[in-house]
Amino acid sequence: MVPTVGDIYCVYVENLQQYAACQVTGLKETGSKGSRQLAAVLQLDWTGDQRPDETELHQMKPLICSFYFWKNRLDHTFVNANVPSNYILAGNIPPLVTEQTNSYSGGWLIGDSLYRQRQWDAIDETRRIRFKKAAADFEEISVGHQMMRRNSSVIRNFKPRSEEDVAELAKLPCLTNIQMDGYSESLIPFLTKEPIINELHITNHGQKSLDLSKSHLTKLVIDVSGLERLTLNTKMKSLNFTGNLPVGLCIDAHEDGKWLTLNVAASLPHINGVPRLDGLHIREITELDLAHLVKRYPELTELRLWGKPGSLIHLESIQHLKALQEFSTYDLFGFIGEQFPNPEQFPKLSKLWLTSLPAEAAKSIKTRYKKAAAAGLELEISKPRKPEWLAENLTNPFRxxxxxxxxxxxxxxxxxxxxxxxxxxxxxxxxxxxxxxxxxxxxxxxxxxxxxxxxxxxxxxxxxxxxxxxxxxxxxxxxxxxxxxxxxxxxxxxxxxxxxxxxxxxxxxx
Incomplete structure (x- = not known):
């Protein structure tokens, strides 16, 4: 469905536990001979427990974003003009902004900036002022053994050996992302008192148990080799495992992983503690049984699978993921079109991206999902592979x-x-x-x-x-x-x- 300029749409945002809204401020055609239509979408500063009524519609205002490095900017971007099927038309009013945007994004991520703004506003004002003041400071300073700009947001190759090493990080008021090799006991207290730091990459930590429950992290990339227990905070959204995943790793996660997306390599992770996992990304797949995956993580709303290339077994099992909203595969084979569920078996599906798959399956799925795409499903099926390609790549004996x-x-x-x-x-x-x-x-x-x-x-x-x-x-x-x-x-x-x-x-x- 293509919108009309002035249309206001609302959608329920899980992170906010409320409805959020946006407005279409313009339409334009792009590509060869106008083959693709884009919509300029403005995020609005509104949430509600129910869809907005007529009075609320006329009181809506643009969202002004000031979180982190944003400087009172609008979240106003071009997206694919096809409105997602789960978005609800609330009404139409004259565009709240008339200036054109030069920004583009991958999708209708309504509510994301509003959530980030509210998280930012919840941080102590003194700390926010310190961040904003340092954001314009390009002075080179010494942090441990590195020379960095004072406004740096990321520190790489950080190798803490003592409490003093960790204390050096306080010199960077804009630090949001720590990428470290090694470990110091003082790291946890530092993360606890620093609400700005939201991302941690850690290798060679040598710990059997890590408790991050009092941190403010939203993303963690961790080498899980030797790790037996990992305790997360309530804000954690993204968890990426590297290294050798131990069998029986226990994760203490908020609401059994309901808000968590896990990224792992090669195979289905056997992890205790996250049966309600929200999202799962598996990379470097050679073979994956989806029947086991569905049984272990039945509440998935997002499933992304990358092959090495590889094969999928029991593809038809994904029909039981009734909460599934996004499904994508890349370089995965071993199935036929008939095994892929019909659109009506995915009542909440809003995005379906299948890249590099059997040619017969690609044709079958594309045909069956044509009406769903016209109704708002974000559908992209590309790189259909013929048997000759599979012989050269999937069954390549030197793989x-x-x-x-x-x-x-x-x-x-x-x-x-x-x-x-x-x-x-x-x-x-x-x-x-x-x-x-x-x-x-x-x-x-x-x-x-x-x-x-x-x-x-x-x-x-x-x-x-x-x-x-x-x-x-x-x-x-x-x-x-x-x-x-x-x-x-x-x-x-x-x-x-x-x-x-x-x-x-x-x-x-x-």
Whole structure:
């Protein structure tokens, strides 16, 4: 649904536990030949337990943002003109501002700035004044072993070894984000008394238990290796795990994780204490069973999944996530279109982004969700992948090299690319009309290049050990087998396996 200039929309905002409102102040077309329409959306300084009535509508004012580095600015941005399906039209009045905006954002995030402004207003006024005064101070000062501007908001590579090291942070009145390697017992008291600091990245802390319940953090990125218990505060919204996730890690979270979004790598996290988790992001997936995920975290409103690439099992299970509002995948396969639930099974869905997925599934889902998109669903389905792409990427036999301790990422990528190149040559040979002699000549050349490439990769680091040596040979054999299969039994061309293996053995240095 495309709005009309002057329209005021309201939406229930969980963080505020109230309705918030915005106004559409303008419309414009962009893209080639006006292929995309944008709406200028102004956030309003209004909340209510119910939708606004006519009187409230005419009393609404723009939200003036002064939190952190904002200087009494309007939150006025261009977004996709398609109004989300959960937004409610409250009425239409003349635009509250007539100035055009030059800002753009990814979506209708109504209520976000209002929530941040209220959190800012709740901070002691003296502390807020100190922040604003320092915000314009670009003087270089010494903080521990670093030279930084006084108005710096982020400190990186902070390595506290003592209480004095942590005390140095007080020199930065605008500090909101600490990225540290190491730990000091004085960190917790410092975070407790500093309401401005809302983000912490921490590695090599060496702790089995961390209690952040009295901090003011809203985002935590933490290496959980060796951690057994993590106690969070009530404001925490984003939790990102790095390192080796221990089985049975216990998290003490406000309302069992109802307000928390968790970001983890590779697999479904088995964590105690957050059964009501609100959002879940899983990256680097090779295989994920969604039936287990739905059972463990049934109240998810947001689910984002990134493949390595990888496969999804029991995709149809997500139909049981009745509170789901946003669902996105990238580089994930192993399913067909019929397994993806129909629009009516997602009563609250407002965003569906599927990127790099099976071509058949992409076509099926796009067709079934066309009406939902017209009604306000933010739908984006792109990069449909055909079986040939999956063979080169999803089932690439050198995928597993990426992540092995003794193999550099660059070597793993080069091996995977080499396989794709050889596979392409095999397909071209199978479809060519050249003579048997010419095909044999190209095969010898391919095997020579294949072997010499690994020789060069192994020359400096010697990473090819018994397992890798066997894998390289097996992959070569599978390539030759595939050529025979594509040629067919009736072909007069015969692949000379033994002669090609002999070339491989004579040339290899690993």
């Amino acid at each position: 597993d090299w990426d992540g092995r301790d003794h193999i550099k990422s660059a070597h793993a990528k080069k091996a995977a690319q080499l396989y794709k190149q050889c596979l392409k040559e095999i397909r071209q040979l199978a479809q060519s009309q050249i003579s048997n002699e010419a095909i044999q000549k190209q095969l010898f050349s391919m095997v020579e290049n294949y072997t010499q490439t690994f020789n060069k990769m192994d020359a400096k680091t010697g990473f090819i050990e018994t397992v890798e040596r066997e894998e390289i040979h097996v992959v070569l054999a599978s390539l030759l087998d595939q050529l025979e299969q594509e040629l067919g039994n009736e072909s007069t061309i015969k692949v000379s396996h033994e002669a090609l293996y002999e070339v491989f053995d004579q040339l290899r240095d690993f």
